[in-house]
Amino acid sequence: MNTASAVPSDQAGPATVRIVLVGCGAIGWEVASRVYAQPTGGRYRLVAAVDPHADRAGAVGDLLGVPAFASLAEVLAAGVAFDAVDQRLPHHLHADAAVEVLAAGRHVLVEKPLATSAADAVRMVAASQDSGAVAAVAENYPHLSAVRAARHAIAAGRAGTVRALRTTRAYTLGGAWLRDGWRTGAGPSSGIMLDQGTHHTSLLRRLGGRISAVAAQHSTAPEDAGDGAVETVLLTVRFASGLVGHCVYSWGAAALADEAEATVFGSKARIDVRVSYEADLGHARLFDPGTPQGTAISAPENYYDSHRLMVDDWVAAITERRRPLVTFADAAADLAVVLAAAASLRHGGGFVDVAEIVGG
Ligand SMILES: NC(=O)c1ccc[n+]([C@@H]2O[C@H](COP(=O)([O-])OP(=O)(O)OC[C@H]3O[C@@H](n4cnc5c(N)ncnc54)[C@H](O)[C@@H]3O)[C@@H](O)[C@H]2O)c1
Numbered sequence: 001m002n003t004a005s006a007v008p009s010d011q012a013g014p015a016t017v018r019i020v021l022v023g024c025g026a027i028g029w030e031v032a033s034r035v036y037a038q039p040t041g042g043r044y045r046l047v048a049a050v051d052p053h054a055d056r057a058g059a060v061g062d063l064l065g066v067p068a069f070a071s072l073a074e075v076l077a078a079g080v081a082f083d084a085v086d087q088r089l090p091h092h093l094h095a096d097a098a099v100e101v102l103a104a105g106r107h108v109l110v111e112k113p114l115a116t117s118a119a120d121a122v123r124m125v126a127a128s129q130d131s132g133a134v135a136a137v138a139e140n141y142p143h144l145s146a147v148r149a150a151r152h153a154i155a156a157g158r159a160g161t162v163r164a165l166r167t168t169r170a171y172t173l174g175g176a177w178l179r180d181g182w183r184t185g186a187g188p189s190s191g192i193m194l195d196q197g198t199h200h201t202s203l204l205r206r207l208g209g210r211i212s213a214v215a216a217q218h219s220t221a222p223e224d225a226g227d228g229a230v231e232t233v234l235l236t237v238r239f240a241s242g243l244v245g246h247c248v249y250s251w252g253a254a255a256l257a258d259e260a261e262a263t264v265f266g267s268k269a270r271i272d273v274r275v276s277y278e279a280d281l282g283h284a285r286l287f288d289p290g291t292p293q294g295t296a297i298s299a300p301e302n303y304y305d306s307h308r309l310m311v312d313d314w315v316a317a318i319t320e321r322r323r324p325l326v327t328f329a330d331a332a333a334d335l336a337v338v339l340a341a342a343a344s345l346r347h348g349g350g351f352v353d354v355a356e357i358v359g360g
Contacts, residue, residue: 014083017044017107017315020075022097023088024051024060026176027111031088032060035308044315047082048075072101083107084134084318086311090182092189095120102131109314112139113198114331116189118339118357121332125358128328136314136324137331140306141203143313146273146284149298150264151206153286158297159266165208165245166263167200171255184231184251192231192249193345197338198331200247203262203273210240211337215351216344223252235341238351258282277303332357 021028021036028051036046049060049068061068069075072085084107087097095115101108114137115121128135141147154162177183183195193216205211219232230252237245258281262273269288276282282301285294310326317324333356340352 014319016042017084017318018047018082019044019084019086020048020050020072020080020082021046021060021086021088022050022072023090023111024049024053024056025088025090025180028088029056029060029176030304031086031307031311032063034304035311036064040308040312040315043319044084044311048080050075084109084314086314087111088138090180090189091116091194092182095124098124098135099127102127102133102135105131105133107134107314107318109136109138109311110328110331112137112202112331112334113194113338114328114335116194118336118355121328121335121357125328125332134314134317134324135328136310136317137326137328138307138310139198139202139326139331139334140303140310141199142206142325143306143309144273144275144282144303145298145301146275146282147203147206147262149284150262150271150273153271153284153297154207154264154266158269158286159264159271160268162208162243162264162266164265165204165243166265167203167245167247167261168259169196169200169261170248170250170253170259172253173251192251193233193338193341196249197233197341198334200249200261201334201337202326202331204237204245204247205333205337207262207264207273208239208241208243208245210333211237211245211354212240213238213351213353214337214341214344215349216341217349218345219250233341233345236351237337271297275303276301329358 039045046064046066048066049057050072051057052070057068085101086109088111094110098108098110183190215236217234232250235247258274258276260272261275264271269286272285274282280300280302283296284298286297287294313325336354336357340354344352
């Protein structure tokens with residue numbers, strides 16, 4: 001792929017942002033059908049679909065009436081005009097692909113995790129700062145209404161003094177998520193911590209602030225040491241504030257219709273952040289002695305609603321010339337916690353300080 005000669009078509013910020021979707025696999029298809037099929041307010045449109053699997057690029061192309069290509073180089077060679085690239089690629093490809101797009105002055109939206117190593121994250125953050133383009137990360141949790149409501153409730157003192165936080169991400173992988181095989185196993189770009197760990201680190205950081213240290217244990221039960229699609233990890237986190245938290249991650253557990261993915265244990269109240277993938281049951285719920293059954297403090301939502309919010313925010317950042325909600329530096333802070341957890345797992349499970357990948 002050679003995008004070095006490419007320049008954005010409109011330095012002032014285009015009225016309609018023309019987007020190339022790179023990666024038409026499981027999430028690429030979801031975003032194409034849920035978001036790009038009905039762009040919000042006509043503020044953006046997909047102009048090409050890219051995937052080396054011709055059937056996947058072709059399916060998105062057919063759905064949206066845009067040309068399909070095997071690479072971004074082919075898009076450039078064909079003379080397709082575009083302003084921005086939405087990358088939905090396997091983890092090990094994020095860094096090189098994003099840096100190349102930014103070096104060419106195009107806006108980029110990168111999937112989580114930002115990268116698979118601190119070195120890659122550092123060069124991605126540098127590329128985002130050197131470029132005049134908008135670099136955003138498709139990290140869902142800061143966009144969820146339930147997370148925003150819980151954060152506001154904590155800030156408003158509705159939970160009282162926060163004593164502890166807990167998160168749970170337990171479900172069973174299947175279908176398209178396992179299709180290409182890169183997600184599971186013991187490789188440096190795979191496993192539940194890289195795939196799900198940055199999500200819940202983002203969630204925890206929204207609720208509890210900076211995480212300063214983490215200790216990690218993993219299940220060694222025979223049924224958890226299977227084919228790599230089954231993996232269970234437990235984290236204990238220390239926040240810079242002194243607060244503590246627990247996180248359970250498991251692939252191979254039964255998923256519920258709506259799960260309390262985060263719980264805030266406060267002196268006055270408990271807040272559950274419920275996330276729903278199959279229905280519109282997600283919301284934040286506050287429980288206190290006066291309302292033991294709990295009160296919803298955010299509107300019902302589906303997790304996948306956040307994919308539209310992420311694209312909308314990225315596009316608004318491009319047209320309004322502002323920062324996106326989740327920058328590369330923010331996502332690098334999530335990755336730093338996951339990398340520290342991996343170091344803890346390698347070294348017997350003790351606490352490992354979270355080394356900031358980039359300052360601030
Ligand atoms: N935010 C979320 O809710 C969410 C959900 C699922 C996946 N993801 C993330 O999305 C990313 C992709 O995951 P997935 O499950 O869709 O994976 P996938 O394997 O289903 O899809 C990736 C696609 O990228 C294509 N590809 C590989 N190299 C390419 C290249 N050079 N140019 C263009 N396309 C190329 C592959 O052929 C494949 O179709 C990962 O980072 C994952 O963590 C995020």
